[in-house]
Each structure stands twice: as structure tokens, then as C-alpha cells.
Amino acid sequence: MAEQVKQPKEDKEAQAVASQNGRNGKNGKEDKKADKLYRLRHSLAHIMAQAVLELYPEAKIAIGPPIDTGFYYDFDLGVDEEGKPRTFKPEDLEKIEKRMREIIAQRLPFEYREVTAEEARELFKDQPYKLELIEGLEKGEVDEYGNETQEKPVISTYRQGPFEDLCRGPHVEHTGQIPPDAFKLLSVAGAYWRGDENRPMLQRIYGTAWANKKELKNYLHMLEEAKKRDHRKLGRELEIFIFDEEVGPGLPLWLPNGGILIEELEKLAKEVEERAGYDRVRTPHVTKEALFLRSGHLPYYAESMFPPMEMEGVRYYIKPMNCPFHHKIYGSKVRSYRELPVRLAEYGTCYRYEKSGELFGLMRVRSMQMNDAHIYCTEDQFEEEFLGVVELYNYYFKLFGIDKYVMRLSTHHPKGLGKKYVDNPRLWQKTEEMVRRAMDHGNVPYVEVPDEAAFYGPKIDVQIWSAIGKEFTLATNQVDFAVPERFDLTYVDKDGKEKTPLCIHRAPLSTHERMIGFLIEHYAGNFPVWLAPEQVRIIPITDAHHEYALQLEKRLRDAHVRVKADLGSERMNAKIRSAQLMKVPYMLVVGDREKEEGTVSLRRRDGKRRNAMPVEEFVALVTERIATRSPEL
RNA sequence: GCCGACGUAGCUCAAUCGGCAGAGCAGCUGUCUUGUAAACAGCAGGUUAUCGGUUCGAGUCCGAUCGUCGGCUCCA
Numbered sequence: 001m002a003e004q005v006k007q008p009k010e011d012k013e014a015q016a017v018a019s020q021n022g023r024n025g026k027n028g029k030e031d032k033k034a035d036k037l038y039r040l041r042h043s044l045a046h047i048m049a050q051a052v053l054e055l056y057p058e059a060k061i062a063i064g065p066p067i068d069t070g071f072y073y074d075f076d077l078g079v080d081e082e083g084k085p086r087t088f089k090p091e092d093l094e095k096i097e098k099r100m101r102e103i104i105a106q107r108l109p110f111e112y113r114e115v116t117a118e119e120a121r122e123l124f125k126d127q128p129y130k131l132e133l134i135e136g137l138e139k140g141e142v143d144e145y146g147n148e149t150q151e152k153p154v155i156s157t158y159r160q161g162p163f164e165d166l167c168r169g170p171h172v173e174h175t176g177q178i179p180p181d182a183f184k185l186l187s188v189a190g191a192y193w194r195g196d197e198n199r200p201m202l203q204r205i206y207g208t209a210w211a212n213k214k215e216l217k218n219y220l221h222m223l224e225e226a227k228k229r230d231h232r233k234l235g236r237e238l239e240i241f242i243f244d245e246e247v248g249p250g251l252p253l254w255l256p257n258g259g260i261l262i263e264e265l266e267k268l269a270k271e272v273e274e275r276a277g278y279d280r281v282r283t284p285h286v287t288k289e290a291l292f293l294r295s296g297h298l299p300y301y302a303e304s305m306f307p308p309m310e311m312e313g314v315r316y317y318i319k320p321m322n323c324p325f326h327h328k329i330y331g332s333k334v335r336s337y338r339e340l341p342v343r344l345a346e347y348g349t350c351y352r353y354e355k356s357g358e359l360f361g362l363m364r365v366r367s368m369q370m371n372d373a374h375i376y377c378t379e380d381q382f383e384e385e386f387l388g389v390v391e392l393y394n395y396y397f398k399l400f401g402i403d404k405y406v407m408r409l410s411t412h413h414p415k416g417l418g419k420k421y422v423d424n425p426r427l428w429q430k431t432e433e434m435v436r437r438a439m440d441h442g443n444v445p446y447v448e449v450p451d452e453a454a455f456y457g458p459k460i461d462v463q464i465w466s467a468i469g470k471e472f473t474l475a476t477n478q479v480d481f482a483v484p485e486r487f488d489l490t491y492v493d494k495d496g497k498e499k500t501p502l503c504i505h506r507a508p509l510s511t512h513e514r515m516i517g518f519l520i521e522h523y524a525g526n527f528p529v530w531l532a533p534e535q536v537r538i539i540p541i542t543d544a545h546h547e548y549a550l551q552l553e554k555r556l557r558d559a560h561v562r563v564k565a566d567l568g569s570e571r572m573n574a575k576i577r578s579a580q581l582m583k584v585p586y587m588l589v590v591g592d593r594e595k596e597e598g599t600v601s602l603r604r605r606d607g608k609r610r611n612a613m614p615v616e617e618f619v620a621l622v623t624e625r626i627a628t629r630s631p632e633l
Numbered sequence: 634g635c636c637g638a639c640g641u642a643g644c645u646c647a648a649u650c651g652g653c654a655g656a657g658c659a660g661c662u663g664u665c666u667u668g669u670a671a672a673c674a675g676c677a678g679g680u681u682a683u684c685g686g687u688u689c690g691a692g693u694c695c696g697a698u699c700g701u702c703g704g705c706u707c708c709a
Binding site: 072085087088089090186187188189190191192195196197201202203204206232236237243245249303304350352354355356357358359360363364365368370371372461468472473474475476507510511513514515539541542543544569570571572573574575576577578579580581587589591592593601603607609611 | 634635636637638644665666667668669670671672682699700701702703704705706707708709
């Protein structure tokens with residue numbers, strides 16, 4: 001982790017780029033630092049801090065790095081007369097912005113100097129957050145943002161006008177180089193000091209900054225456009241899901257259209273997994289406490305679990321994961337090396353008590369249906385099995401046309417052994433190496449991020465971004481070298497001895513919730529024919545054509561096409577409009593001519609039309625698109 | 634969970650200083666019988682999220698709760 005406190009998107013993108021350039025994180029980062037926009041944004045962060053200090057002299061400043069669309073700075077405004085933490089109000093941003101423009105107009109030079117730890121401490125004696133950073137710099141463990149670093153500590157500052165900040169730079173030469181009309185302060189947010197929820201909450205101001213006014217305008221426009229494909233908006237408009245206050249936060253209700261998406265995804269998964277040698281199993285939603293004690297989820301994972309319920313003196317939990325059940329199924333009989341790998345699959349419904357503020361539409365919910373499976377295999381089989389899962393990802397991603405993602409290898413960190421991670425350094429190193437080798441042999445590009453592993457082993461996550469730029473893990477592929485042992489899972493090897501299998505946890509299609517949330521945005525609601533909840537809408541021109549429309553509807557329904565004849569009293573144009581708004585792929589307009597000739601007038605969602613198409617030709621077209629899961633209209 | 638903002642009809646949004654809750658779309662009824670993105674008319678729709686307070690009077694001011702949104706933390 002470098003560059004900034006917990007700003008994973010920026011960081012990981014940087015690393016992803018780096019990895020494509022021969023996996024040299026350093027170069028990617030240095031290129032970025034030299035970047036003009038980087039200097040501009042970084043400089044604006046300093047200018048904002050200066051403006052805030054001038055307007056709120058009591059403020060304490062924390063850190064203020066550039067990010068991929070702008071910059072932020074964290075402040076501590078102290079407490080008010082009643083002892084409550086003082087906060088920025090949205091209207092304060094205007095004042096600050098105005099002051100920033102005044103500073104820019106002064107064309108203040110940015111002056112660099114190196115200082116000793118002593119000088120730095122004197123300089124920032126009234127700034128406790130800076131003092132803490134200086135201490136870290138002096139020890140050589142962290143950079144000026146408090147992130148871990150290997151570099152030798154040089155303590156330096158940049159000063160513009162009266163404001164001097166602990167900083168490594170680089171910056172623009174003087175404030176006049178910053179276009180005053182190409183930045184905007186966007187929002188205030190609370191942010192914990194050093195990302196630690198046990199430490200004070202600071203006030204963070206986010207700003208966006210660009211090379212010129214036009215780029216700023218483009219960016220703001222892009223944000224507006226992104227909102228239009230936000231799955232929360234489209235999900236309601238396309239009648240895919242809703243949330244209901246009385247049901248509860250994070251508990252989606254799938255409307256009939258959402259039900260169809262789910263059915264189609266499950267059908268896909270079943271076909272693919274059957275071909276790949278998986279067996280399907282089913283397991284209960286509730287289990288005794290004992291199972292999760294054995295798996296290690298309790299107490300480690302208890303915070304994310306719904307609280308237990310007690311019946312006849314026994315505590316039961318609702319499951320947050322399917323693995324322990326699958327382990328039990330694996331362990332239900334003696335396994336020979338001959339039957340390995342054993343692959344157990346289930347679209348299991350799990351419940352996790354995500355904190356209220358973490359919920360986000362369908363992307364982060366409390367009830368979820370996972371495309372789950374566990375593969376039990378020998379070490380010799382591991383590489384092939386692991387790559388087999390990666391092949392599944394690639395198959396699915398190609399099918400959906402998903403190309404903007406990053407595969408992330410999450411490894412352990414020695415400092416977490418025995419706490420966050422199972423205490424077995426040898427197996428950590430070994431399995432991490434196995435994953436790296438598998439990925440290299442499969443020629444799969446990935447980014448490596450330390451200290452992000454599961455508690456039982458390293459994993460490959462597929463990272464994607466929502467319409468509004470939030471990062472999520474879509475699919476996951478995890479190695480588990482610890483839990484099979486806890487469940488006494490074994491197989492009898494060639495030599496007659498019992499051995500512990502490795503377990504691979506995988507969910508290439510994610511959960512229905514996150515997958516569908518993502519797909520809504522990915523397609524902007526324009527699902528390919530096979531996924532579209534309604535595939536064909538028949539639009540009779542007058543009620544004289546209703547009968548023909550119903551005939552067509554029956555013909556298509558017999559061919560297993562999802563079709564609706566619109567027999568409403570609106571005019572044809574209005575019916576077309578409503579089908580367009582629901583993003584139905586095919587509209588069949590039928591009037592006298594079509595009825596006469598036994599044809600349809602095809603209008604596609606993209607506006608393209610084909611008149612006088614014989615009915616059977618259309619049936620052949622739509623059934624072919626569905627059968628092949630074609631991306632084409 | 635924490636910081637900030639917000640919550641008015643199924644949906645999108647009005648309601649000036651605290652003074653009679655309103656419009657468009659959707660829905661229902663009727664008329665129109667229509668050729669590729671919105672026919673016309675009428676009707677109905679509300680305990681202004683919930684609970685409490687201030688006031689002659691609260692959608693509007695204050696408090697609590699619930700929910701949503703932007704972040705932080707956390708994660709499929």
C-alpha cells in the first residue's frame with residue numbers, strides 16, 4: 001500500500017497498470033507522480049488546507065493526497081461550545097472554494113525543503129496529526145500519508161505563502177499554474193484518522209480537479225450519465241427488485257423480472273458446472289453453533305453474523321457461508337484419492353449482518369444467494385483445479401462481455417499470523433506460491449496485494465467497478481489449507497495413509513445480488529436476449545389485430561420465448577414507447593399487412609427495423625439468440 | 634456502527650416568512666381504431682417516513698426513532 005491511506009481504487013488501478021507493464025509497481029507509481037494532473041491535484045489539496053486554516057484557524061490538518069479524479073484533505077475542527085465535534089456544512093464548501101481561488105490568484109510559489117525530524121516537530125508543534133506522521137517518518141516505517149513504505153525516510157515540506165505542509169511532492173511551480181475554473185469541491189464526509197474506526201473521525205472534503213474547465217465539465221457530465229445506469233435506479237424502473245422498509249434494509253425483494261434473471265443465471269451455472277464435473281448439493285439455512293465454532297467463523301466472524309437464536313437450550317445461527325455444510329458432506333463417507341477432486345456446488349442463500357452504513361443497493365446486501373462450490377483435491381491436483389476455476393471466470397466474462405476488471409491475488413502478512421490469519425507460515429508461503437505458479441502457467445495477468453487474504457488461505461478476487469465508481473469483488477477463488485483439517489477431512493491415498501485435502505472455495509458468478517446489480521449497470525439495462533426478462537413485445541395496431549397478436553404470442557410461448565401481447569387501448573406509438581422504456585429487445589408491430597401475409601414487422605430495441613418478416617423466420621432468429629446466449633440483437 | 638445530507642401520491646417533483654397539500658407520469662372509466670418513442674376527457678389516489686414537542690396554527694421549527702443517499706470502516 002502506498003500513495004494514500006486506504007484508497008484502494010487508486011492504488012490497485014495503479015498496480016494493475018504496473019502489472020501490465022511487467023509487474024513493476026515502482027515505475028507505474030513514479031510515472032504517475034510526474035503526471036501533471038497529479039501535481040495539480042496534490043497542489044490543490046495544499047491550497048484547500050491553507051484556505052481552511054485561514055477560515056478556521058483552530059483546525060488541525062491531517063492528510064491530503066491526490067486521488068484519481070481529484071483530491072481530498074482531512075481536518076479536525078475541534079469541538080463546539082457543547083463539546084460536540086465541529087463539522088463542515090455543505091455551504092461552507094463555497095466559502096472555502098472562494099478562498100482557494102483567491103490563493104490561486106496570488107501565484108504563490110511552492111517551495112521545497114528538507115528538514116530534520118527536530119525541525120519538523122518544531123514546525124508542526126501545533127499539529128498533533130502531523131507530529132504522529134513525523135514520528136512514523138523518523139522510524140522509517142511510513143510515508144507522509146501514514147502508509148507503510150520501504151523507502152528511506154527523508155522528511156521534507158512544501159510551502160506556499162503562509163502554509164507549509166509535510167510533503168514529498170511534487171507540486172506545480174506556483175499556484176498560478178492551477179486553472180481556477182477546473183476544480184470543484186464536491187462533498188464533506190467523515191473519515192477515521194488513519195482509517196481506524198477506533199480513532200477520531202475527521203472531516204474530509206473531497207474535490208475534483210482537471211486540466212481545464214472543459215475536462216471538469218466532461219467529468220461532471222459523466223457522473224450524471226453514470227447515475228442513469230445506476231442499478232438502484234434501473235432496478236426500480238425495469239421492475240427487477242425493490243427494498244421495503246418493513247422487510248428490512250439489505251433484504252431485496254426480487255420482482256418477477258428479477259426472478260427471471262436469477263433463473264437464467266442458475267440455468268447457466270448448472271449447465272457449466274455439470275460440464276465441469278461438479279455435483280449439486282443442498283444445505284439448510286440454519287445450524288447449531290457448534291458447526292461455526294468448528295469452522296472457525298465463531299467468534300472470528302461473529303460480527304458479520306445475525307445473532308443466534310436459542311431453542312431448547314441450543315444456540316442456532318443462520319448461515320453466513322455454505323462451506324461448513326459442504327465440508328460435512330465431504331466428510332460423510334470415507335474418500336479415496338481415486339474420487340478426488342470432489343466438487344460440491346450449491347446456489348446457497350446466506351445471511352450476513354453488514355453494518356447499516358455499508359449497505360449499497362444490490363451490491364452489498366444482508367441476504368445473498370451465492371454461486372458457491374467447494375473443490376476438495378490433492379496438492380498434485382491443485383494447479384489444474386485452480387486454473388479450471390479461472391477458466392470458468394474467463395468463460396463467463398467473455399459471455400457477458402466483461403472486460404474491465406482486475407484479478408487480484410490477496411496474500412497474507414506475517415504480522416497477522418495467529419490473529420487475522422491461521423498461524424502456519426509454511427503453508428501460507430507454499431499455497432501462495434502454488435497460486436502464483438498456477439496463474440503464471442495459465443498466463444493469467446494479476447495484481448498482488450499483501451494482507452488481504454482470507455483467514456484460511458490466499459485468494460484470487462476479481463475486482464470490478466460499479467457505475468458510480470465504487471469497487472467491488474465480483475468473483476472469488478480461494479485456497480483453504482486450514483479448515484479441512486479442522487473438520488478432520490481426509491482421503492485415503494495410494495499408500496493407504498489418510499491425508500488432508502486442500503479445499504478451493506469459488507464463486508465465479510458471485511452472488512445473484514451483486515452479479516445482477518453489476519449486470520444491470522454493465523448492460524445499462526439492455527440485457528442480451530437470453531437474459532432479458534421480456535424478450536418480445538407484440539404490438540397490434542388496432543384491436544382488429546388482437547387475435548393475430550394472440551396467435552403470435554402463443555406461437556412464441558410454445559417456443560419458450562418470454563413474450564407479451566400488448567392489448568391495451570393506447571395508440572401504437574405509445575405502446576412502442578413503453579416497450580422501449582422497458583428495454584424489450586424485440587417489438588413486433590402487427591397490422592392488416594402482417595395479418596394478411598403471416599408476417600411481423602420487427603422493431604429492435606436499438607431502433608433498427610425489418611418489415612414483412614415471416615413469422616417462422618422471426619421464431620428461428622429469437623430462439624437461436626436464446627439458445628446460443630448470443631450478445632447480438 | 635461513525636460523520637454529513639435527505640425523506641411530500643405507485644414514480645418524478647412543486648408548495649414564498651409557519652397560514653386551505655399540488656402537478657406530470659403511472660392506475661381506473663369513457664371516447665377515438667390508430668403504421669414504428671407519449672391521442673383526448675373524466676375519476677380516483679395523502680395520517681407529508683414514524684413518534685413526541687413548540688405554536689392559535691407545523692410538510693415547513695425542535696427532539697427521538699426508522700429508512701435512503703455521499704463518504705469512513707468493512708466486504709461476495
